Amino acid sequence: MESTHPYALKRPENPDRVDEAYRAGLSSRLRPCLHDDVLPSADFLNICIKLYFAKFQPIFPIVHAPSFRPSSENALVLLSICSIGALFVGSAGAAARGRGIFMKLNKAILASWEVYIYRGGREALAVAQAVTLGQTFGMLSGNPNDLLMTESFHGTIIAWARQAGMFKIKDSLQETNHLNLNDLETAWRSWSQTEETVRVLAALHIHDSEFAAIFHHEPLLRHEPGRLPRCCTDELFTASTAAQWHTMIKSLHSSSPSSESQHHTSSVGMATTPNSYSFMNAYVLLSGHNAAIQEARCATLNEAMIRDFHFRLTTWYEAYFPSIRYPSRDPHCLMVLWHETFMSLYVCFDLLERVVGRDGSSMRDGDLARIRDWVARVEGQRCVIHAMLIYKRLQTLPIIAEPAIHVPKALFYAGLVVYCYAKFRPNEAPNGDIDIPELRSSDLGRVSAPASTELPTASLRQFDPSTLYNVTDLLRRQGHWELSRRFSSILEALIDDLADLRVGNL
Numbered sequence: 001m002e003s004t005h006p007y008a009l010k011r012p013e014n015p016d017r018v019d020e021a022y023r024a025g026l027s028s029r030l031r032p033c034l035h036d037d038v039l040p041s042a043d044f045l046n047i048c049i050k051l052y053f054a055k056f057q058p059i060f061p062i063v064h065a066p067s068f069r070p071s072s073e074n075a076l077v078l079l080s081i082c083s084i085g086a087l088f089v090g091s092a093g094a095a096a097r098g099r100g101i102f103m104k105l106n107k108a109i110l111a112s113w114e115v116y117i118y119r120g121g122r123e124a125l126a127v128a129q130a131v132t133l134g135q136t137f138g139m140l141s142g143n144p145n146d147l148l149m150t151e152s153f154h155g156t157i158i159a160w161a162r163q164a165g166m167f168k169i170k171d172s173l174q175e176t177n178h179l180n181l182n183d184l185e186t187a188w189r190s191w192s193q194t195e196e197t198v199r200v201l202a203a204l205h206i207h208d209s210e211f212a213a214i215f216h217h218e219p220l221l222r223h224e225p226g227r228l229p230r231c232c233t234d235e236l237f238t239a240s241t242a243a244q245w246h247t248m249i250k251s252l253h254s255s256s257p258s259s260e261s262q263h264h265t266s267s268v269g270m271a272t273t274p275n276s277y278s279f280m281n282a283y284v285l286l287s288g289h290n291a292a293i294q295e296a297r298c299a300t301l302n303e304a305m306i307r308d309f310h311f312r313l314t315t316w317y318e319a320y321f322p323s324i325r326y327p328s329r330d331p332h333c334l335m336v337l338w339h340e341t342f343m344s345l346y347v348c349f350d351l352l353e354r355v356v357g358r359d360g361s362s363m364r365d366g367d368l369a370r371i372r373d374w375v376a377r378v379e380g381q382r383c384v385i386h387a388m389l390i391y392k393r394l395q396t397l398p399i400i401a402e403p404a405i406h407v408p409k410a411l412f413y414a415g416l417v418v419y420c421y422a423k424f425r426p427n428e429a430p431n432g433d434i435d436i437p438e439l440r441s442s443d444l445g446r447v448s449a450p451a452s453t454e455l456p457t458a459s460l461r462q463f464d465p466s467t468l469y470n471v472t473d474l475l476r477r478q479g480h481w482e483l484s485r486r487f488s489s490i491l492e493a494l495i496d497d498l499a500d501l502r503v504g505n506l
Contacts, residue, residue: 038104039079039101040097040101044086044094044097045078045082047085047089048081048082048083048084048085048086048088048089048098049078049081049082049085050085051085051088051089052081052082052084052085052088053065053081054088055085055088055402055480056084056085056088056402058331058402059331059332059333059402059403059404059405060136060203060404060405061199061234061237061238061280062129062132062133062196062199062200062202062203063077063081063129063196064192064193064195064196064237065238066192066238066239066240066241067188067189067192073122073123073126074122074126074129075126076105076108076109076116076126076127076129076130077126077129077130077133079101079105079130080102080105080129080130080131080133080134080137081133082098082101083098083099083101083102083105083133083134083137084098084133084136084137085098086098086099086101087137087140087141087480087481087482088480090480095141095482098137099137099141099143099146102134102137102138102141102146105130105134106134106149109127109130109131109134113127113160117160117163117164120164120165121193122193124164124166125164125166125193125196125197125200127160128157128160128161128164128166128197128200129196129200131153131157131160132157132200132203132204132207134150135150135153135154135157135207136203136207136405137150138150138151139207139210139214139405139483140405140408140481140482140483141481141482141483142481142482142483142484142485142486143482147214151211151214151215154207154208154211154220155220157204158204158208158220158221161200161201161204166197166200166201167201169194169197169198169201169229170198170229170230171198171229171230172191172194172195172197172198172232173232173252175190175191175194176191176249176253179191181246184242184243184245184246185242187242187246188242188245188246189242191245195231195232195237198229198230198231198232199229199231199237199280201229202228202229202231202280202281202283202284204221205221205223205228205229205284205287205288205291206283206284206287206405208220208221208223208291209223209287209288209290209291209294210287210405210406210409212290212291212294212295213290213291213294213344213349213409214409216294216297216298216348216349216350217294217298218294218295218298219291219292219294219295221291223287223288223289223291223292224288225285225288228281228284228285228288229284230278230281231278231280231281231284232278233248233252233278234278234279234280235248236248236249236252279323279324279331279332279334280332282316282319282320282323282324282332282334283332283334283337285316286313286316286334286337286338286341287337289309289312289313289316289341290337290340290341290344292309293309293341293344293345294344296309297344297348297350306345309345310345310437310438313338313341313342313345313438314437314438316338317338317438320334321335327393327396327397327398327401328398331401331404332404333393333394333397333403333404333406333407333410334404335393336390336393336394336404336406336407336410336411337404337406337410339386339387339389339390339393339410339414340386340390340406340409340410340413340414342382342383342386342438343383343386343387343413343414343417344413346379346380346382346383346386347374347379347380347383347417349413349416351367351370351371351374352371352413352416352417352420353416354367355367355368355371355420356416356419356420356490356494371420371424372424374420375420375421375424375425375426376425376426378434378435380421380425381434382434382436383417383421384417384418384421384463385434385436385439386414386417387413387414387415387417387418387471388414388418388467390410390411390414391411391414391467391470391471391474394407394411394474394478395474402479402480403478403479403481407478407479408475408478408479408481408483408484408487409483409487411471411474411475411478411484411487412475412487412490412491414471415468415471415472415475415487415491415494416491416494418465418467418468418471419468419491419494419497419498421463422463422465422467422468422498423497423498465498468491468494468495468498469495471491472488472491472492472495473488475487475488475491476488
């Protein structure tokens with residue numbers, strides 16, 4: 001009888017020679033027994049999927065949740081969803097599993113991306129979604145290698161999306177005119193795929209702006225308002241059934257002559273009738289302004305350009321602030337991004353990073369003089385006020401709310417601004433009120449701190465270095481992103497530096 005052992009060698013037909021069957025059996029016997037440890041258990045994956053849609057989907061909605069079902073076509077998306085969902089489990093082990101999925105998925109996509117891209121349709125979109133979510137993981141994991149890798153492949157992802165024809169799609173509502181609404185279920189799913197494509201492009205623009213700010217270089221994409229993708233309303237995207245979606249579509253078509261008029265843009269890129277419920281549009285537009293500022297800083301940011309950016313940002317505020325006045329109505333933390341963008345207009349974050357020792361203990365020639373000059377000027381004082389308003393806005397965020405992906409960076413830069421102002425400001429406090437044009441006639445100070453009746457300028461006159469302690473503590477407790485903890489550890493070192501400075505001055 002032949003052995004039933006799984007690695008039993010099959011006797012060769014010719015006892016004097018080794019045939020292929022015998023060689024294969026010998027090879028199997030020498031091969032170590034491999035455990036099925038490529039992925040965590042199905043229970044763990046299901047928990048990650050549930051947490052993703054409960055926690056992350058509201059702040060970065062690029063997957064159509066009502067129609068999403070695990071399938072062979074969207075397997076890559078599902079794995080990316082699991083990698084991010086693992087961050088919300090709340091344990092170091094779960095986060096490590098999430099990073100393991102992230103690393104394996106990156107290698108798998110790089111090895112076979114052309115197969116999916118050339119197939120087009122649903123599979124090409126799935127690759128774009130998976131990689132975009134993977135970029136998000138790399139930005140938030142707090143691991144410098146993850147961040148460097150995702151930034152390095154950002155241009156590759158954009159090229160893939162172009163090759164798949166995704167950049168030709170700008171507005172899913174225009175596509176509804178060509179759908180067969182007699183078969184609602186098919187029409188709904190076809191439309192959702194188009195809208196997901198638009199939202200992937202929106203996410204790539206947001207990432208492009210974030211990478212430009214983090215690495216202090218020009219954006220790879222053009223962020224002119226007329227080029228930006230236009231997402232549908234959040235209500236339409238979250239419609240749970242085809243019938244509900246159809247009702248909303250009919251209402252939209254009857255309320256406006258065409259979807260193009262709803263998204264018609266003026267010279268500064270604002271919708272003439274802004275859709276206050278399409279938060280992704282507001283998000284992409286504001287990120288585009290931030291990206292444009294980074295590009296200008298890489299060239300020559302002159303006074304005329306500063307005035308133009310100021311006009312764009314105040315116009316954005318007037319159009320969208322009524323819809324996001326309170327933090328509970330601002331799931332994407334857009335007011336935090338607005339303050340951060342104004343800070344980037346008033347100071348070069350690259351300079352601040354060099355001053356705190358990013359490139360080593362020795363400072364470049366002239367950096368110390370530049371930072372002292374900036375602190376003494378009105379731009380430095382305006383920047384500090386925006387930094388403090390970022391802190392006040394996030395202070396009111398409910399503990400169960402997840403911050404948007406740009407929040408750790410914004411709060412970190414707010415901390416750097418506070419540190420530099422505390423360390424290098426002149427001994428004389430600023431006299432009189434500081435002119436902050438973007439805060440004139442606005443209730444930002446009162447909204448951010450309801451109990452306060454003082455103007456934002458009063459906060460500057462009462463500025464105290466202990467503000468940095470508060471910013472650091474808040475950053476440490478911001479969401480589930482390890483990036484927040486990494487940034488807070490840097491600010492903790494700056495706190496020690498300020499403490500040593502105060503002791504030395506006693």
